[in-house]
Amino acid sequence: MTQRNTKRKDIKPASEARMLIKNGTIFTASDSFAADILIEDGKICQISRGIEPADRDKVINAQGLEIYPGGIDAHTHFALPFMGTISADDFETGTIAAACGGTTTVVDFVIPGKGQKLSEAVSAWHEKADGKAAVDYGFHLALVDVNKEVLADIPGIVKAGISSFKCFMAYKGALMIDDDQLLQVLRAAKEQSALVSVHAENGDMLAHLMKRFAGEKKTGPEYHPLAHPADAEGEAVHRAIVLAEMAKSPLHIVHMSCVEALREVQAARVSGQLVLAETCPQYLLLSDELYRKNGFEAAKWVMSPPLRHVSNHDRLWAGLRDGFIQSVSTDHCSFNFKGQKDMGKDDFLKIPNGIPAVGDRVNLLYTYGVRCGRISRNQFAAAISANAAKIFGLYPEKGTVAVGSDADLVIFDPGKTGEVSVKTSKHNVDYSAFEGFKLEGLPAFVISRGKVASEYNKFTGEKGYGRYLSRKRFDVHGWGFE
Numbered sequence: 001m002t003q004r005n006t007k008r009k010d011i012k013p014a015s016e017a018r019m020l021i022k023n024g025t026i027f028t029a030s031d032s033f034a035a036d037i038l039i040e041d042g043k044i045c046q047i048s049r050g051i052e053p054a055d056r057d058k059v060i061n062a063q064g065l066e067i068y069p070g071g072i073d074a075h076t077h078f079a080l081p082f083m084g085t086i087s088a089d090d091f092e093t094g095t096i097a098a099a100c101g102g103t104t105t106v107v108d109f110v111i112p113g114k115g116q117k118l119s120e121a122v123s124a125w126h127e128k129a130d131g132k133a134a135v136d137y138g139f140h141l142a143l144v145d146v147n148k149e150v151l152a153d154i155p156g157i158v159k160a161g162i163s164s165f166k167c168f169m170a171y172k173g174a175l176m177i178d179d180d181q182l183l184q185v186l187r188a189a190k191e192q193s194a195l196v197s198v199h200a201e202n203g204d205m206l207a208h209l210m211k212r213f214a215g216e217k218k219t220g221p222e223y224h225p226l227a228h229p230a231d232a233e234g235e236a237v238h239r240a241i242v243l244a245e246m247a248k249s250p251l252h253i254v255h256m257s258c259v260e261a262l263r264e265v266q267a268a269r270v271s272g273q274l275v276l277a278e279t280c281p282q283y284l285l286l287s288d289e290l291y292r293k294n295g296f297e298a299a300k301w302v303m304s305p306p307l308r309h310v311s312n313h314d315r316l317w318a319g320l321r322d323g324f325i326q327s328v329s330t331d332h333c334s335f336n337f338k339g340q341k342d343m344g345k346d347d348f349l350k351i352p353n354g355i356p357a358v359g360d361r362v363n364l365l366y367t368y369g370v371r372c373g374r375i376s377r378n379q380f381a382a383a384i385s386a387n388a389a390k391i392f393g394l395y396p397e398k399g400t401v402a403v404g405s406d407a408d409l410v411i412f413d414p415g416k417t418g419e420v421s422v423k424t425s426k427h428n429v430d431y432s433a434f435e436g437f438k439l440e441g442l443p444a445f446v447i448s449r450g451k452v453a454s455e456y457n458k459f460t461g462e463k464g465y466g467r468y469l470s471r472k473r474f475d476v477h478g479w480g481f482e
C-alpha cells in the first residue's frame with residue numbers, strides 16, 4: 001500500500017496572518033487558566049497573559065468566553081453505503097456541521113465491501129474526503145473479512161496512518177466476523193501497536209430475535225430495540241474483553257449504550273486490563289421511550305445499539321465522570337426520514353441504522369454535562385477532545401491547548417442560549433434526533449488550524465481546507481500500561 005503524501009502542495013497555508021485570542025479562560029483536560037493565545041501558521045506559538053497584538057494580527061476578544069481544544073469526533077460515517085442506501089452527510093456537509101458545532105477533527109470509518117481489497121477501500125475513502133472536508137480528518141478501517149491477505153495488509157495500513165481497526169460482532173451475514181477472526185485481528189493489530197475497536201452486540205442473538213419477530217409479523221420500528229437487548233451488548237463486551245485478554249491486547253468499545261456493557265468494562269479495568277470505551281450523546285440523553293410513542297417516526301432513532309431505558313443515563317454519566325468511559329463521539333450516520341428511513345416502512349429490518357449528531361455533540365455535552373453539573377469543564381475537554389486524541393494517536397497536535405499544538409479551538413460563549421432544531425442544523429437531513437433540546441452556552445468561534453471555521457453557527461471556513469491526518473500508533477504507556 002502506498003503512503004499518501006500528507007504535505008500536498010495544493011493545500012493553502014493555514015492562515016495568512018497571525019491570530020491573537022485575548023482575555024479568554026482556557027480549559028484543557030488537566031488545567032484551567034486565564035491567558036491570551038497567539039497563533040501563527042496554524043499553530044499555537046505563545047500562551048501567556050498580556051500579549052500585545054502586532055498590526056497585522058487578527059484579534060478575537062474572548063473576554064467572558066471559555067476556550068477548549070477543538071472537538072474530536074472519532075466516530076463518523078460520511079457517505080457510507082449501508083443497508084441499501086448511502087448515508088446522507090458526505091465529507092462536505094458532515095464536516096461543515098462539525099465545524100459549526102465545535103468539532104475540528106473527525107475520524108471516519110473506512111468500511112470495505114465484502115471481498116474488497118483494503119487498499120482499494122482506503123483509496124475510495126480518500127477520494128470521498130479529499131477536497132471536500134472542511135476540517136481535518138483521519139480514518140479507522142473496519143475489517144469485515146479476515147483472511148491471510150487482509151492480515152498481511154495490516155502493517156502497511158498502520159504505516160499509512162490508520163492505526164485503529166473496527167470489528168463488528170453484529171450485523172450477521174453482512175459485516176460480522178466470528179470470535180476466531182476477532183482473535184486473529186487482535187493479535188495482528190497488537191503486533192503493530194494498533195488498537196481494535198468493537199461494535200459489541202451478540203450478532204447471533206440479534207439474528208435469532210429478528211427472525212422470530214419476522215415470523216410473528218412484528219415489523220414495526222418498536223421491535224428494533226427488542227431485537228437488540230442490552231444483554232446482547234453486555235455479553236459481547238464481556239466476550240471481546242476475554243478475547244483481548246487472551247491476545248494480550250488493548251481493546252476499545254465503541255458506542256457503548258448500557259450498564260450491562262459498562263459493568264464489564266469496569267470489571268476489566270479493576271482487574272488491570274486496558275479496556276477503553278466511548279459512548280455517544282444519544283445514549284446519555286435519549287431513551288427507548290421514543291420507539292414506543294412515535295409510530296413509524298420511531299425509525300428516526302433506529303440505530304445499533306438502540307436507545308436504552310432511561311435508567312442507563314445516570315450510570316453512563318457516572319462512567320464518564322469516573323474515567324471508565326473516556327470519550328463521547330457520535331456514530332453520526334445520517335439518513336433522511338423521507339426516502340431513506342422509510343425504506344423500512346413495512347419491515348423495521350430495512351430501516352437504515354443511524355442518526356445525525358456530529359453537529360450537536362459538543363453543544364449537548366456542554367449543556368447537559370458541564371452546565372448541569374455532571375462533569376467538570378476539564379472532564380468536558382477530555383471527553384470531547386483530549387482522550388480521543390490520546391487514544392487515536394493525534395495527541396498533542398490535537399486535543400489540547402498548548403504551544404506547538406495545532407490551533408484547533410472551540411470558544412464557548414456561556415451566556416448564549418439556543419435550542420437544537422432541524423431548522424438551524426447544518427446536517428444534510430430532514431430531521432434532528434435532538435429536536436427541542438435546550439442549549440445553555442454556544443460555540444462563539446470555532447478555529448481550525450488558525451482559521452475561523454465558524455462563528456455563532458455560521459460557517460466561515462472552506463470546503464477542502466481539511467487535511468488528512470496520518471495517525472500515530474496506539475500508546476499503551478500513555479494509559480499507564482507496559
Ligand code: URP
Binds near residue numbers: 255302
Ligand atoms: O446504527 C449505527 N450505529 N449505524 C452505523 C454503523 C455502526 O454500527 O456503527
Ligand code: ZN
Binds near residue numbers: 199304
Ligand atoms: Zn457500530
Ligand code: ZN
Binds near residue numbers: 333
Ligand atoms: Zn458507527
